[in-house]
Amino acid sequence: MSTQPQKRPHGGDEDGGPAAEATPVSGSAQAQKRAGELDSMLDEIDSVLESNAEEFVKGFVQKGGE
Amino acid sequence: MERRVFGVETEFGITHQGGEHRGLPPDELARYIFRPVLKWGRSSNVFIPNASRLYLDVGSHPEYATAECDDLLDLIASDRAGELIMHDLAQRAEAAMAEDGFDGSVYLLKNNVDSQGNSYGSHENYMIPRTTHFRRLSTILLPFLVTRQILVGAGRLVPATDETPAHYAFSQRADHMWEGISSATTRSRPIINTRDEPHADAALHRRLHVIVGDSNMSETTSLLRYGATDLVLRMVESGVPVGDFELENPIGAIRHISHDISGTATVKVRNGPEMTAVDIQSGLLDRARRFVRENGAHHDQVEQIFELWERTLQAVASGDHSSIERDIDWAIKKRLLTDVAERGGLRQGHPKLEQLDMAYHDVHPRRGVFNVLAAHGRVSTQLEPERIERAIVDPPSTTRAALRGRFLSTARALGAEHTVDWVHHKLVDRPLDALMLKDPLLAEDPRLDTLLAKLGDRVETLREQNLAQRREQAVPLALSERYTLASPREFAEPPLI
Incomplete structure (x- = not known):
């Protein structure tokens, strides 16, 4: 049985390069970076969703299962 | 019980959208999705080489039932493999539809409710000893299952009605449960279904069929879901006292709890006080911890499950969900909806959030x-992607599933007509030799080898295909042939002397 430790990057997965280590990042800069990462992820999600949300929701109708 | 067999059956929602015209209705879409399955097995209800079952259920829901697993991570891997198998079929359906002039995208959703409130399930199966006292089982298990949604619910944005505003609930399924225990499914959806189809030796085993759960996306949430349920069942089976949390009105309670994300809703315990779901779950967690202290842990994830269980209860009790928003489906989704709503200034219940x-x-x-x-x-994740991909083609190796997989793949490679289900293995030309495997925990059986040997020496000529070779086959990976016949030349050439 192989168990994998849970990955908990918790904002710690900076680009890892030596440059990133050399310059200490202040708290607010880090928060800004996190907000930026969140923003770009939400943009990505936006771009993959069907553009007409209401139509998508209404269009998803099925009879019950089991 | 030292080892337990687990399985989970997932019904998927389907929709065809985004084309220039209105999408195909679900029944036509389902036919496209199952076209490769029908071609492969001449049926839309088949066991596939990884020993799982793939079929089209009532209401045009594609359904995937994992093979028998006796390990929680195997179970989660097999369930996750089911998602990838469905995705593969969806992609092929999309391509086939495009060829026929239907543009748009095919969506397969592993959720439990459509936009009109129709519900479909995620059914858990747990093998329990036939000797389990059923009254004791329901007294302990029902309150656990009614309150389990605060740990492992998938979360749902409930649309506004005339009576209630749009709000976020713990569970997708809670509103669709109508009874505590019964033998019906569609008519009156009970939390525990007593239909007695053990798919095993009925003198020894029962298959406990739990239909109250939400489909989980998170592997971590899945681990908590199956792991905690297994621990509660162990306590039931062992006969230790597990406290008295029997609810006066389980169905009223399950809804009441689901719709109160603050976790403060109370429910009435029979002959007892009003309690919150956190109170009841904390009581069960304490007892489970004591049980493991006294009896030892029966697998490697027990401590991890306890830690998750406790952390989630603390998050619900405190109202600060940040400590679980990487691990627990309802909290992950709630975080996302909050982020999106804040960024776009969207009101609760906005179509974008739905x-x-x-x-x-x-x-x-x-x-x-x-x-x-x-x-x-x-x-958070629990499995390497490679393990999930292997589970698309490999049956679990420690249960009867291994035998089913070998039987059907061998018969196919040799062109032998056969039928197979959870228990039965039959070569159509040899009806008298049909083999019943009634112990789901047995991964080896000489009778199966004897049966396959009747197909002749050709069994010796089979070559097992590796993953790369299977990916090259034209069919979906899950339906790829595990064995091919060695080319005759391999035998014609005498060994070099």
């Missing part, structure tokens, strides 16, 4: 919102 609630469950690896979160490292 769409996100559904898209969270999209199985598409790059479009499904849970999968996007995973790709950005925002959720």
Whole structure:
């Protein structure tokens, strides 16, 4: 049985390069970076969703299962 | 019981959208999705080489039932493999439809409710000893299952009605449960279904069929779901006192709890006080910990399950969910909906948020919102992707599933007509030799070898295909042939002397 430790990057997965280590990042800069990462992820999600949300929701109708 | 057999059956929602015209209705879409399955097995209800079952259920829901697993991580791997198998079929359906002039995208959603409130399930199966006292089982298990949603619910944005505003609930399924225990499914959806189909030796085993659960996207949530349920069952089976949390009105309670994300809703315990779901779950967690202290842990994830269980209860009790928003489906989704609503200034119940609630469950690896979160490292995982991919083709190796997989793949490679189900293995030309395997925990049986040997020496000529070779086959990976016949030349050439 192989168990994998849970990955908990918790904002710690900076680009890892030596440059990133050399310059200490202040708290607010880090928060800004996190907000930026969140923003770009939400943009990505936006771009993959069907553009007409209401139509998508209404269009998803099925009879019950089991 | 030292080892337990687990399985989970997932019904998927389907929709065809985004084309120039209105999408195909679900029944026509389902036919496209199952076209490769029908071609492969001449039926839309088949056992596939990984020993799982793939079929089209009532209401045009594609359904995937994992093979028998006796290990929680195997179970989660097999369930996750089911998502990838469905995605593969969806992609092929999309291509076939495009050829026929239907543009748009095919969506397979691993959720439990459509936009009109129709519900479909995620059914858990747990093998329990036939000797389990059923009254004791229901007294302990029902309150556990009614309150389990605060740990492992998938979360749902409930649309506004005349009576209630739009709000976020713990569970997708809670509103669709109508009874505590019964033998019906569609008519009156009970939390525990007593239909007695053990798929095993009925003198020894029962198959406990739990239909109250939400489909989970998170592997971590899944681990807590199956792991905690297994621990509670162990206590039931052992006969230790487990406290008295029997509820006066389980169905009223399950809804009441689901719709109160603050976790403060109380429910009436029979002959006892009003309690919150956190109170009841904390009581069960304490007893489970004591039980493991006294009896030892029976697998490697027990401590991890306890830690998750406790952390989630603390998060619900405190109202601060930040400590679980990488691990627990309802909290992951709630975080996302909050972020999106804040960024766009959207009111609760905005169609965009409803769409996100559904898209969270999209199985598409790059479009499904849970999968996007995973790709950005925002959720925890339990399995390496390689293990999930292997589970698309490999049966679990420690249960009867291994035998079923070998039987059907061998018969196919040799062109022998056969039928197979959870228990039965039959070569059509040799009806008298049909083999029943009634112990789901047995992964070896000489009778199966004897049966396959009747197909002749050709069994010796089979060559097992590796994953790369199987990927090259034209059919979906899950339906790829495990064995091919060695070319005759391999035998014609005498050994070099």
